[in-house]
Amino acid sequence: MHDPSFRPALTAAALAAALTACGGSGTPNAVSTHLGPASGARLASCTELAGSATFANTSITSATLAPAGSVTQTLNGVATPMPEHCVVLGKMNERTGVDGRPYAIGFEMRLPRDWNGRFFYQANGGNDGSITGGNAAFGNLPGGGPVSNALLQGYAVISSDAGHVPDATRPGAIAGQVYGLDPQARLDYGYNAVGQLTPMAKNLIKAAYGKGPDRSYIVGCSNGGRHGLVAASRYGDQYDGVLAGAAGYNLPQAAVTQMWDAQALASAAPRGPDGRPNIGAGFSNPDLALVANRVLARCDALDGATDGMVADTARCQATFSLEKDVPTCTGAADGSCLTTVQKAALQKVYDGPKNSAGTALYARWSWDPGLAAPGWRAWKLGSATAPGLTATLGAPSMALIFSTPPADPAALTAGGTALLDYALHFNFDTDARKIYATTDRFTESSMSFMTPATPGRLDTLRGRGGKVLVFHGVSDPVFSFDDTVKWLDALKANYADAASFARVFAVPGMNHCSGGPATDQFDMMGALVDWVEKGVEPEAIRATARTASVNPGLGNIPAGRSRPLCSWPKVATYTGGNVDDAASFACR
Numbered sequence: 001m002h003d004p005s006f007r008p009a010l011t012a013a014a015l016a017a018a019l020t021a022c023g024g025s026g027t028p029n030a031v032s033t034h035l036g037p038a039s040g041a042r043l044a045s046c047t048e049l050a051g052s053a054t055f056a057n058t059s060i061t062s063a064t065l066a067p068a069g070s071v072t073q074t075l076n077g078v079a080t081p082m083p084e085h086c087v088v089l090g091k092m093n094e095r096t097g098v099d100g101r102p103y104a105i106g107f108e109m110r111l112p113r114d115w116n117g118r119f120f121y122q123a124n125g126g127n128d129g130s131i132t133g134g135n136a137a138f139g140n141l142p143g144g145g146p147v148s149n150a151l152l153q154g155y156a157v158i159s160s161d162a163g164h165v166p167d168a169t170r171p172g173a174i175a176g177q178v179y180g181l182d183p184q185a186r187l188d189y190g191y192n193a194v195g196q197l198t199p200m201a202k203n204l205i206k207a208a209y210g211k212g213p214d215r216s217y218i219v220g221c222s223n224g225g226r227h228g229l230v231a232a233s234r235y236g237d238q239y240d241g242v243l244a245g246a247a248g249y250n251l252p253q254a255a256v257t258q259m260w261d262a263q264a265l266a267s268a269a270p271r272g273p274d275g276r277p278n279i280g281a282g283f284s285n286p287d288l289a290l291v292a293n294r295v296l297a298r299c300d301a302l303d304g305a306t307d308g309m310v311a312d313t314a315r316c317q318a319t320f321s322l323e324k325d326v327p328t329c330t331g332a333a334d335g336s337c338l339t340t341v342q343k344a345a346l347q348k349v350y351d352g353p354k355n356s357a358g359t360a361l362y363a364r365w366s367w368d369p370g371l372a373a374p375g376w377r378a379w380k381l382g383s384a385t386a387p388g389l390t391a392t393l394g395a396p397s398m399a400l401i402f403s404t405p406p407a408d409p410a411a412l413t414a415g416g417t418a419l420l421d422y423a424l425h426f427n428f429d430t431d432a433r434k435i436y437a438t439t440d441r442f443t444e445s446s447m448s449f450m451t452p453a454t455p456g457r458l459d460t461l462r463g464r465g466g467k468v469l470v471f472h473g474v475s476d477p478v479f480s481f482d483d484t485v486k487w488l489d490a491l492k493a494n495y496a497d498a499a500s501f502a503r504v505f506a507v508p509g510m511n512h513c514s515g516g517p518a519t520d521q522f523d524m525m526g527a528l529v530d531w532v533e534k535g536v537e538p539e540a541i542r543a544t545a546r547t548a549s550v551n552p553g554l555g556n557i558p559a560g561r562s563r564p565l566c567s568w569p570k571v572a573t574y575t576g577g578n579v580d581d582a583a584s585f586a587c588r
Contacts, residue, residue: 033465033500033535034465034531034532034533034534034535035215035240035464035465035466035532035533036214036533037214037215037533037534038116038117038118038213038214038215038533039117039214040114040115040116040117040154041115041117041209041210041211042113042114042115042209043085043086043111043112043113043114043115043208043209044208044209044210045208046063046064046065046086046111046208047063047064047065048063049063049086049088049204049207049208050062050063050088052207053203053204053207053208055092055199055200055203055204057092057093057094058090058091058092058200059090059091059094060088060089060090060204061089061090061091062087062088062089063086063087063088063089064086064087065084065085065086065087066082066084066085066086066087066110067084068081068082068083068084069081069082070082071085073136073138073149073151075145075146075147075148075149076145076146076147076521076550077145077550080152082110082138082151082152083112083113083114083151083152084112084113085110085111085112085113085151086109086110086111086113086208087108087109087110087137088108088109088110088111088204089106089107089108089131090106090107090109091104091105091106091107092104092105092107092196092197092200093105093163093188093196095184097179097181097182097184097185098181098182098183098184098441099178099181099182101167101179101182103163103164103179103182103184103185103188104163105160105161105162105163105188105193105196105197106131106160106161106163106165107131107137107158107159107160107161107197107200107201108131108136108137108158108159108160109137109156109157109158109159109201109204110136110137110138110139110151110156110157111156111157111205111208111209112151112154112155112156114154115154115155115156115208115209116153116154116155117211117213117214117215118154118155118156118213118214118215118216118217118529119155119156119158119201119202119205119213119215119216119217120139120150120155120156120157120158120217120218120219121158121194121197121198121201121216121217121218121219121231121239122135122137122138122139122140122150122157122158122159122219122220122224123194123218123219123220123223123224123225123227123228123231124159124160124162124220124223124224124227125220125221125222125223125224125513126176126222126223126393127164127176127177127189127223127397127401128160128161128162128163128164128189128193128223129161129162129164129165129166129176129179130161130165130166131159131160131161135159135161136159137151137157137158137159138150138151138157139151139152139153139155139157139219140219140220141219141523141524141525142219142220142221142224142225142243142245142471142513142524142525143221143245143471143513143514143520143521143522143523143524144510144514144515144518144520144521144546144550144551145514145520145521145546145550145551146521146523150219150525155217156201156205156208156209156213158197158201160193160194160197161193162188162189162193163179163184163185163188163189163192163193164179164182164185164188164189167179170409170413171413173392173396173412173413173419174396174400174409174412174413176396177396177397177399177400177401178400178409179401180397180400180401180402180406181400181406181409183441183442183443183444186401186442186444186446186449187444187449189401189449190230190444190446190448190449190450191230191231191234191449191450191453194218194227194230194231194234194235195234195235198216198231198235198238198239199238202216215240215241215529215532215533216238216239216240216241217239217240217241217242217243217525217528217529217532218231218239218241218242218243219242219243219525220243220244220245221244221245221246221513222245222246222248222478222479222512222513223248223251224244224245225244225245225246225247225248225249225470226244226247226248226249226251226450228242228243228244228247228468229242229244229247229249229452229468229470229487230249230450230451230452230453232244232452232458232461232466232468233452233453233454233455233457233458234452234453236458236459236460236461236462236463236464236466237460237461237464239461239466240464240465240466240467240532241466241467241468241469241528241529241531241532242461242466242467242468242469242528243469243524243525243528244468244469244470244471245470245471245472245513245524246471246472246473246476246478246479246512246513247470247472247479247484247487248478248479248483249451249452249455249483249487250362250363250447250451250483251402251446251450251451251479252398252402252435252446252447252450252451253361253362253435253447253483254362254478254479254480254483255394255397255398255402255435256353256361256362256398256426256428256432256435257352257353257361257362257480258390258394258395258398258423259353259390259394259395259398259423259426259428259431260348260349260352260353260361260362260426260428261349261380261390262279262388262390262394262395262420262423262424262426263423263424263426264345264346264348264349265277265279265282265283265345265349265380265381266279266282266424267341267344267345267348268282268283268339268341268342268344268345268346269281269282270282274417276417276420276421276424277424278384279381279382279388279420280377280381280382280383280384280385280386280388281384282342282345282381283342283346283381284333284335285372285377286334286335287333287335287338287342288371288372288376288377289335289372290326290335290336290337290338291322291326291338291346291371291372292369292370292371292372293369294320294325294326295310295316295320295325295367295368295369295371296308296310296369297325298316298319298320298325299312299315299316299319299320299367302315302316302319303571303572303573303574303585304573304574304575305574305579305584305585307574307579307580308369308517308555308556308557309369309508309509309517309518309557309563310368310369310474310508310509311508311563311571311572311573311585312571313366313368313474313481313506313508313571314569314571316366316367316368317366317367320367322343322346322347322350322367323343323347326338326343328340328343349365349380350364350365350367351364352364352365352480353428353432354428355428355429355432356428356429361428361432362480362483363480363482363483363486364480364482365480365481365482366474366475366480366481366482368474368475368508368509369475369509369517369555370473370474370475370508370509370510370511370516370517370518370553371475371477372517372555373475373509373511373515373516373517373552373553373555374515374552374553375475375477375511375512375514375515375516375553376475376477376511376516376553378477379477379478379512380477390423392419394423395412395419395420395422395423396412396419398422398423398426399412399422400412401446402434402435402446402450403431403434403435403437403446404434404435404437404438404439404442404445404446405434405437405439405441405442406442407422435447455487455490456487456490456491456493456494457491457494458491458501458502461501462495462501465501465532466501466532467501467502467528467531467532468501468502468503469502469503469505469524469527469528469531469538470484470487470488470502470503470504470505471504471505471506471507471522471524471565472484472504472505472506472507473507473509473510473511473512473513473514473516473518473520474506474507474508474509474510475509475510475511475516475518476510476511476512476513477511477512478512479512481506484504485504485568487504488502488504488568499537499567500537503537503538503567503568504567504568505524505538505541505565505566505567505568506565506566506568507519507520507522507543507565508572509557511553514551515551515552515553516551516553516554517553517554517555517556517557518543518545518553518554518557519543519544519545519557519561519562519563519565520543520545520546520551521543521544521545521546522541522542522543522544522565523541523542524541527541538567539566539567539570539587540564540565540566540567540572540587541564541565542562542563542564542565542582543562543563543564543565543582544560544561544562545557545558545559545560545561545562546559547559558580560580561580561581562580562581562582563582563585564582564585564586564587566587567587570587570588571587571588572585572586572587573585573586573587573588
């Protein structure tokens with residue numbers, strides 16, 4: 001159920017009032033330097049854009065007017081009619097790759113008749129590869145069950161395939177990743193598509209409205225969040241605001257971690273008739289619920305309220321011990337205990353990957369009750385009849401995109417177990433190094449083309465008054481929340497005023513981008529715009545729990561519960577009153 005107080009965007013005064021309701025001091029938020037508001041314009045013509053908007057190495061294949069209500073997007077379960085807008089399709093940099101396949105940076109733009117003066121780069125998740133379906137350029141807003149989108153709010157929106165589409169001639173398991181055989185396609189996916197499309201899109205907007213955008217934002221979750229942090233580093237002169245959810249900015253390292261998880265969890269899994277581990281059967285749902293409940297028993301009350309949520313993430317890591325706090329079975333696991341093998345496997349997952357010398361290859365993970373939610377299982381374990389996404393998505397990405405040189409695609413499709421076998425035989429001394437490797441053909445490693453160019457430094461964006469707002473579920477099973485904290489810590493080490501332009505918001509209980517026992521419905525975009533354009537610093541952002549019908553991982557959290565999400569490292573601390581109301585908590 002959507003909270004009626006959930007806002008599309010708050011004014012400075014309204015935000016101050018909302019924070020007071022969340023237990024704040026009652027004084028207005030600090031006001032930082034800001035860039036000022038955008039001014040709108042009206043679309044002059046749609047169909048003429050195909051001929052009038054020109055840009056180097058760009059072809060506009062169509063420009064079609066969509067009348068008001070003729071197009072809908074499902075928002076929070078409701079088919080919502082879109083306003084009148086122009087749909088522009090095109091391509092940049094068409095070429096033939098070294099693998100003989102055709103390539104181009106495909107894009108879709110949706111330009112509203114009544115424009116608010118802002119540009120919205122919709123950064124997509126996964127391996128990109130599409131501008132249709134969920135990747136159509138409506139301006140998707142991150143979080144669980146958004147009730148609006150950027151197009152509805154008047155933004156000019158672009159979406160892209162990041163320079164590749166799936167290869168229909170390949171088996172489905174690798175069709176979306178074989179572009180990793182082409183060096184330029186790798187670079188386009190990593191950073192170059194954003195670099196190429198951004199000035200083109202601004203030029204097209206100027207042709208459509210007679211003026212360029214006053215404010216530009218790049219927004220996404222997962223790989224889309226990574227796109228955002230990469231853009232903040234590489235293209236800080238092009239963007240005023242970055243909204244990055246679950247930003248896997250060290251994505252190749254996270255892919256190594258997926259191989260680590262597969263091997264760790266395989267050690268606790270029963271074997272099938274072919275001798276391979278059935279990873280999904282290694283932990284039952286009651287097993288995971290047991291661990292989640294023991295985390296709650298130790299950490300729930302640390303924020304002052306026993307409410308089924310762990311808000312004080314940092315203290316919980318020092319408080320909870322898998323070894324001491326979860327009973328060890330003397331026989332088989334039955335939901336009231338874990339075996340020593342299960343404990344060792346789960347601890348290995350949470351400690352993160354290491355090579356034989358003990359050197360960490362990625363971050364560790366935070367204990368949080370969201371590990372019992374379906375989203376955690378889907379990625380880490382899968383079901384007893386199907387492996388998790390570690391094997392079905394992580395293995396081909398690791399092998400074809402992030403390893404240099406890439407693996408032979410034929411080896412990944414030799415039988416139905418090839419992807420699982422790849423993960424299980426991954427070597428953390430020799431194979432893990434391939435994310436840093438180059439060759440004469442592949443002159444940039446995946447840790448070069450996938451990550452921010454200058455981690456810990458955002459001189460250009462900071463210097464021009466830009467802002468970065470990051471949110472991350474503490475129980476994200478794909479990208480470690482701890483790694484996001486490391487990113488923020490690196491900024492703080494380099495800038496005494498880091499909080500004036502970069503903030504991280506933890507979402508306790510949340511899985512990857514949404515879901516879990518969490519208040520995962522929020523309007524981060526409104527907070528970012530207020531920060532960029534009005535200078536209202538985001539200290540707390542109101543979030544609401546959705547219903548179990550749309551968030552199956554909700555567990556015992558009541559639908560409609562609200563909480564302030566706090567600027568890290570502050571914690572939503574109970575101050576008294578209704579435990580399901582954000583007004584009963586303050587960020588401290």
